[in-house]
Amino acid sequence: MSLTPISGRSTDELRRKVTTASLRELKLRHEPITCLTAYDYATARLVDEAGIEMILVGDSLAQAMLGHENTLSVTMDEMLHHVKAVRRGVKNALLLADMPYGSYQVDPNDALRNATRFVKEGGAEVVKIEGGEKRVDLIRRIIDAEIPVAGHIGLTPQSVNVMGGYKVQGKDLSGIEQLMHDAVALDRAGVACLYLEGIPREVAAMITAEVGTSTIGIGAGPECDGQVLVFHDILNLTFGPPAKFVRRYGDGAAVITNAVGAFRADVKSQQYPADEESYHLPRDTKAGLETVLARKRAMRR
Ligand code: KIV
Numbered sequence: 655m656s657l658t659p660i661s662g663r664s665t666d667e668l669r670r671k672v673t674t675a676s677l678r679e680l681k682l683r684h685e686p687i688t689c690l691t692a693y694d695y696a697t698a699r700l701v702d703e704a705g706i707e708m709i710l711v712g713d714s715l716a717q718a719m720l721g722h723e724n725t726l727s728v729t730m731d732e733m734l735h736h737v738k739a740v741r742r743g744v745k746n747a748l749l750l751a752d753m754p755y756g757s758y759q760v761d762p763n764d765a766l767r768n769a770t771r772f773v774k775e776g777g778a779e780v781v782k783i784e785g786g787e788k789r790v791d792l793i794r795r796i797i798d799a800e801i802p803v804a805g806h807i808g809l810t811p812q813s814v815n816v817m818g819g820y821k822v823q824g825k826d827l828s829g830i831e832q833l834m835h836d837a838v839a840l841d842r843a844g845v846a847c848l849y850l851e852g853i854p855r856e857v858a859a860m861i862t863a864e865v866g867t868s869t870i871g872i873g874a875g876p877e878c879d880g881q882v883l884v885f886h887d888i889l890n891l892t893f894g895p896p897a898k899f900v901r902r903y904g905d906g907a908a909v910i911t912n913a914v915g916a917f918r919a920d921v922k923s924q925q926y927p928a929d930e931e932s933y934h935l936p937r938d939t940k941a942g943l944e945t946v947l948a949r950k951r952a953m954r955r
Contacts, residue, residue, distance in 0.1 A: 670746065693718065711737045715733070718891070782805075797844050807836045823853050834860065849871075858874035858875050862877050863877075889902070
């Protein structure tokens with residue numbers, strides 16, 4: 655249903671395209687920014703039409719969509735395949751693509767080529783890179799090539815083996831200092847926004863107050879400029895116990911299980927398809943067919 659306000663334009667038409675400039679405006683207005691992941695066309699359309707400002711094709715699709723144990727194995731081509739599908743479903747939200755592990759750590763020229771592919775082939779508007787100060791040169795280079803970059807610090811899943819698991823970061827004074835340092839370095843490099851993952855709320859609040867860019871938190875408390883969650887997490891479409899910061903807004907697993915079970919039961923009991931769900935011959939074709947069949951039966955006798 656499209657709600658038509660007095661101006662005669664639908665709410666959808668009135669909703670503005672979100673750009674990197676809008677993120678700054680939202681921060682200045684203290685209006686919380688919303689971000690969700692999406693990995694396919696249908697989800698992207700629904701998330702976009704719900705008015706979410708940022709849609710991230712996260713490398714978390716390795717787990718959520720492809721069933722991998724962590725994000726390390728997903729490839730550039732796999733990511734691009736999903737970015738293209740999401741692009742087709744997004745109209746107003748800012749579209750971000752995650753640079754997968756190996757696509758920017760090995761060689762800066764490769765990194766630039768891969769970031770460019772996300773924009774040129776995938777239609778992404780921003781690329782996201784994990785890591786702090788050590789990524790500054792690369793981030794500057796990508797921005798110089800006219801590609802906005804989102805930073806991502808704290809619990810960076812691509813560093814799972816270095817961190818020794820998915821552990822909250824910045825819990826001691828030296829960790830806090832490092833995070834502050836990283837955040838300021840990325841802000842100065844000109845990131846379009848900064849994802850803060852798995853850090854104490856107090857530290858995220860300090861970073862948010864310190865940097866000009868918009869912070870988008872996941873497991874980083876309510877003081878961030880915005881919040882991101884994984885679509886599959888908010889709909890109970892993941893199979894393990896949820897992380898502490900996940901809030902479930904629906905039970906997608908129950909909806910799917912019930913619908914699939916009901917379809918199976920209907921087919922087994924021949925309740926599906928009903929006559930109304932079947933195509934029929936036009937009346938004259940049916941009459942002609944009956945005449946032909948009757949003639950064949952008569953000849954057989
Ligand atoms: O891959 C991802 O989904 C992410 C976020 C949730 C920040 O990087």
